[in-house]
Amino acid sequence: MATQSSHSSYPSAAWRKAYRTGSRPDLRVPYREVRLSNGGTVPLYDTSGPYTDPEHTVDTRRGLPWLRENWIVQRGDTEEYTGRELRPEDDGLKIRHTVPRGAVATDDLRNLDAVFPGRARRPRRGHGGAAVTQLAYARRGETTAEMEYAALREGLDPAVVREEIAAGRAVLPVNVNHPEAEPMVIGKRFLVKVNANIGNSAVTSSIEEEVEKMTWATRWGADTVMDLSTGRNIHTTREWILRNSPVPIGTVPIYQALEKVDGRAEELSWDVYRDTVIEQCEQGVDYMTVHAGVLLRYVPLTARRKTGIVSRGGSIMAAWCLAHHQESFLYTHFAELCEILRAYDVTFSLGDGLRPGSIADANDEAQFAELRTLGELGRIAREHDVQTMIEGPGHVPMHKIKENVDLQQEICDEAPFYTLGPLTTDVAPGYDHITSGIGAAMIGWFGTAMLCYVTPKEHLGLPNRDDVRTGVITYKIAAHAADLAKGHEGAQAWDDALSDARFEFRWEDQFDLALDPETAREFHDETLPAEPAKTAHFCSMCGPRFCSMKISQDIRRDYGLSEAEIDAAMEEKSKEFAEHGNRVYLPLAD
């Protein structure tokens, strides 16, 4: 398995892990402090977890500390219990007998080493199925430690977080079985968040790679991670990811359920699905994508589409509906599903199974019909005290993006919108992080609460390490550009700090304030590799003679001592000009 070396350290020596302590000593909220060469510091939001804390010894075989254990236990509304037994089919194995907890199936020796060896754990749930959700607390007016933690990360009053959750306008996804997670909040009132997808598939990838992709994605700023594994070892991979993840983990349970019925959609049933959901609730999955809005009568609406149904979950459910001529079990058992999720505080991410897969299909009847059903299901979920997000597209040209947010906010009672891109054109496979980064920034500005990243490999293959970084950075750009456009408190301070460094030729500070200091440094060094160049008073683009920043500084310097004096002198000269009649063609002779 992955070892310490691959999960450690920030991408810059000038970044330092720091903490703000809240109302209780065990409520220590991490942030990233960027230390500047001029003695200043800039605090930035941090998602990298204990891995970047030098006080923490990284050991993925032990997992992360149980940060929230005391808070959960002290609330006294949950109980430990003996969970369901691990079965070979949980890991996609064909031999259908039960094995003792912690043991492994016999037909896959590779899996032997993979079973998570950390601290023994019994699953926890609300006493007698009681709602132990952040929504339930918020509605009772109780500010949980999790709410305070998330508020401090955003620099806001905890009451704001509580009120937004109570109103259903925000979610704080934290399963009571994922005590390792650092609480964060998703809602339009807060910083726009970014999700990174990881997950092996039947074609390629390993557990080790997936755990490392998770720590790698959060190192670059992913706020949540979805494990979309579909091949073997699904259960075990997820266990390793959860026990090592400082961010909320999302899944799409239907993927694993389908593995359990050997990939035959028509053999899916509520029983298999329910069992899978409970399995994942007990493991600690924080939010689950559920495509319960794919109704039988919507399927014909996709028949004339350019690209039909492109959501995996959506197409599985459509296939089931057609095979049985019934509404899907996700829809018919939705209330029962709510009762399960609320006992663990798992958040719904109501999936848009009929999202458009091409520019031609954007904002069509199938898409918006499903959205109306998601609005209806969201109300049912909230009646059960289950936190709920709504998923959105997909492929949408720029002029049709705003309608998506406006409709979703109206239909779904302002529930947090969680969108994939959208891609603003279909013609650039290999660059879909960019086609979708454009749409993501815009939809974030318009009110989307979380953006699901797209990597350069979208439509072509599975992302590798570099693709994950590129995807996360692109989406952090989109999210931050949206924060700026929304006028979010403090968002511009970061840009200002970097622009100051740029204007003052503090190259090292420019790199350290960048979303990706490694790449910034590397690109600069390609042109001017020598160390002194980083403090040189000119840019590597223009050379010493031409740098406009330099000339601009000279103008200031040559014209007086202080900025006030510059202004006064310049104003005087400017007045003189006006007194001369603002003449366009002054004789050059005078």
Next chain:
Amino acid sequence: MATQSSHSSYPSAAWRKAYRTGSRPDLRVPYREVRLSNGGTVPLYDTSGPYTDPEHTVDTRRGLPWLRENWIVQRGDTEEYTGRELRPEDDGLKIRHTVPRGAVATDDLRNLDAVFPGRARRPRRGHGGAAVTQLAYARRGETTAEMEYAALREGLDPAVVREEIAAGRAVLPVNVNHPEAEPMVIGKRFLVKVNANIGNSAVTSSIEEEVEKMTWATRWGADTVMDLSTGRNIHTTREWILRNSPVPIGTVPIYQALEKVDGRAEELSWDVYRDTVIEQCEQGVDYMTVHAGVLLRYVPLTARRKTGIVSRGGSIMAAWCLAHHQESFLYTHFAELCEILRAYDVTFSLGDGLRPGSIADANDEAQFAELRTLGELGRIAREHDVQTMIEGPGHVPMHKIKENVDLQQEICDEAPFYTLGPLTTDVAPGYDHITSGIGAAMIGWFGTAMLCYVTPKEHLGLPNRDDVRTGVITYKIAAHAADLAKGHEGAQAWDDALSDARFEFRWEDQFDLALDPETAREFHDETLPAEPAKTAHFCSMCGPRFCSMKISQDIRRDYGLSEAEIDAAMEEKSKEFAEHGNRVYLPLAD
């Protein structure tokens, strides 16, 4: 110098050069035909010039054929004449004596081989300084061969091009001394265009690299190229670029003028500048950025900015204004400049010397004050029959982008807007093609006619070959996303063709229809390298069992034979559902 091998061939074997012939046999308009595996073809706009025509023998030492020679000569309003003599300082050399035309300065032996050896050429200009501009023709109601050529490229009636030019809403930049150029039109009524900057600097780069960057940029779709060279060999580099360029070439003459006065801005004068402009007019530069809007009284407005003046040209002119306490010679001699440009049909690109260099400085008084002056200068230029574009920012957060276009269109009488980005955040050096690609797509949608690309090296260093490709592709994405959002005729046909290929698992067609087939292919092959995978009926992301496209197709296939039958069957089932009362919780037993 660069040889044939580095300037040839399309990035896909399925792309073929094709031509539409216009109203005369020598009016052959190139396009790129993408041949699909199902026998279909998709025609796409093409900027790559003769290099991608197998009938053409590439020889950069000879230069491109003089496509427009007959058209220019037959109009009978220009004359050949003996141009100014080449001087060593034209190439930034210190020995100040004149040398015979075609010879080189003695203090730079590297330059010996570099003098362009192609067909001898005397410069051409309007008889007695007459306006020979496309604007002058358009105003007289004459449709030039150039207008017809540009119209056929866009699939439009030539009259539309003529009318837009006559109204000043579009420009067709073609110097009579650049007969190699393939005419194209820039205006909001047409496809959004992309400019790529190249150019050596005092720090690095060579002539050979610059010529190859030009052919490389146009191969990926750059509509124009700006040569922003600032070091040695400026004149010679430009000669090589012009003689080999199928796209309009833009420059910023003040850069070269500054070289001639050893980089001392205060020593610049109208005489040096005028001489440089004539030198470049005679060479064939198609459009020139002129920062004539930097007025003395605007400079104080920049004193309290976060990043002062970031345009090189702007800071040079500001320095001159302050040093002399006069309005700049660009402003005071503007009418005279118009008289020069109109005799060659050089298009103004009125530069925004005071554009914002950071989010904090966007849309400030300095920027908009200069814009008002650019509007005034644009009117003077058009009075002289000189075609005119207006340049725009820069760094602008998303919510302030639209104001830029709206104001520019209002103040500048709808003259084509030509913007750099804008970057929508400052915090991602190393990824500024993306921070700016977001802004570029949006500003293109709002009405910008041409987008100046930004590469990943922006703010950090000079772009290499890969950076140029990434910058061009990113901006082609932004431009095409804007075309889609504007509802430009035919723009969506491209997306539809690619989406069809995606849905039908025609992998090769997907790659061939991509903006960058090489990268798409390469990314796909990383995951599924075998040849059969490209026709396999599943995606490399999901594997055979999970592919939603596959399931979506199966739904269609399993449900009937034709699409109409599917619809009918599905509709019937859907009605049945409605007849059962649209009940949410149907009993599972029935």
